[in-house]
Amino acid sequence: MLAFFTPQSGGSPNANQIDSLYKVELVIALVIFVAVEGGLLYALIRFRARKGAVAAQIRGNTRLEVGWTVGAALILVALAVLTFAKLSSIEDPPNSGAEGLQLASGGGAQLASIERKLPPNAKSLNIHVIGRQYIWQYVYPGASEPDGLGAPYSYEQMVVPTDTTVTLDIQAVDVVHSWWIPELGGKFQAVPGYHNYTWFKISKPGLYRGQCALLCGRGHARMIATVKAVPPAEFEAWLAQQKQLLSEADAQAKAAREKLKAQTGAAQVENP
Ligand SMILES: [Cu+2]
Numbered sequence: 001m002l003a004f005f006t007p008q009s010g011g012s013p014n015a016n017q018i019d020s021l022y023k024v025e026l027v028i029a030l031v032i033f034v035a036v037e038g039g040l041l042y043a044l045i046r047f048r049a050r051k052g053a054v055a056a057q058i059r060g061n062t063r064l065e066v067g068w069t070v071g072a073a074l075i076l077v078a079l080a081v082l083t084f085a086k087l088s089s090i091e092d093p094p095n096s097g098a099e100g101l102q103l104a105s106g107g108g109a110q111l112a113s114i115e116r117k118l119p120p121n122a123k124s125l126n127i128h129v130i131g132r133q134y135i136w137q138y139v140y141p142g143a144s145e146p147d148g149l150g151a152p153y154s155y156e157q158m159v160v161p162t163d164t165t166v167t168l169d170i171q172a173v174d175v176v177h178s179w180w181i182p183e184l185g186g187k188f189q190a191v192p193g194y195h196n197y198t199w200f201k202i203s204k205p206g207l208y209r210g211q212c213a214l215l216c217g218r219g220h221a222r223m224i225a226t227v228k229a230v231p232p233a234e235f236e237a238w239l240a241q242q243k244q245l246l247s248e249a250d251a252q253a254k255a256a257r258e259k260l261k262a263q264t265g266a267a268q269v270e271n272p
Pocket residue numbers: 131132134176177178212213214215216220223
């Protein structure tokens with residue numbers, strides 16, 4: 001029942017921390033709600049009077065007024081302290097586990113910055129998440145050329161290794177989209193010309209579902225996303241196969257271009 005009112009979690013430590021912070025604050029809010037509404041009901045019943053009765057005229061009560069002002073301020077301070085105490089475990093990625101993918105330091109040559117958080121040992125699997133109307137693209141490390149081209153990619157479904165810290169570099173190429181897999185943490189906007197960063201670390205294999213969380217056009221409803229977590233060995237095999245398939249498709253496209261060029265003359269194949 002409570003789960004219906006609280007954030008989804010269970011996929012990644014940051015989502016679990018968001019969920020537990022939410023629950024603590026919800027309980028505090030419930031206690032205050034019950035106290036305030038209880039006091040109101042008590043006053044309504046205890047001091048009810050028949051028509052025509054003259055109400056007592058009370059003007060000011062300094063102690064009471066100072067009391068509820070200071071009390072409310074203290075509640076806000078407590079909520080703020082609690083939130084800031086939890087924030088680092090939500091924002092800062094931990095190291096990968098022992099069972100995770102073996103990563104080179106700085107995997108993908110990314111550097112930490114104020115926005116981009118890296119694990120303490122600076123090793124993460126960095127995946128670019130690119131929003132476009134109306135599909136998510138994921139670009140994995142492993143570019144075959146120095147300019148970053150030739151990196152393996154996939155659409156709609158992201159495949160990741162378990163027990164491995166995955167950092168995301170979120171971008172958009174057309175309009176603003178929003179990346180959100182609720183069980184894996186908070187929502188992040190994908191904004192053209194800007195990068196947003198988040199992370200997750202999945203302990204057990206499974207499928208995590210989400211979808212673009214910002215109305216981005218008429219195809220928005222179909223802009224779904226899944227994250228499939230598999231054991232590291234399976235991930236490596238999948239990535240190698242993905243690379244293979246992409247290079248085969250590239251070779252086929254190249255052959256088709258050559259054929260077209262031969263048939264029509266190079267000048268007419270400017271934008272194949
Ligand atoms: Cu979208």
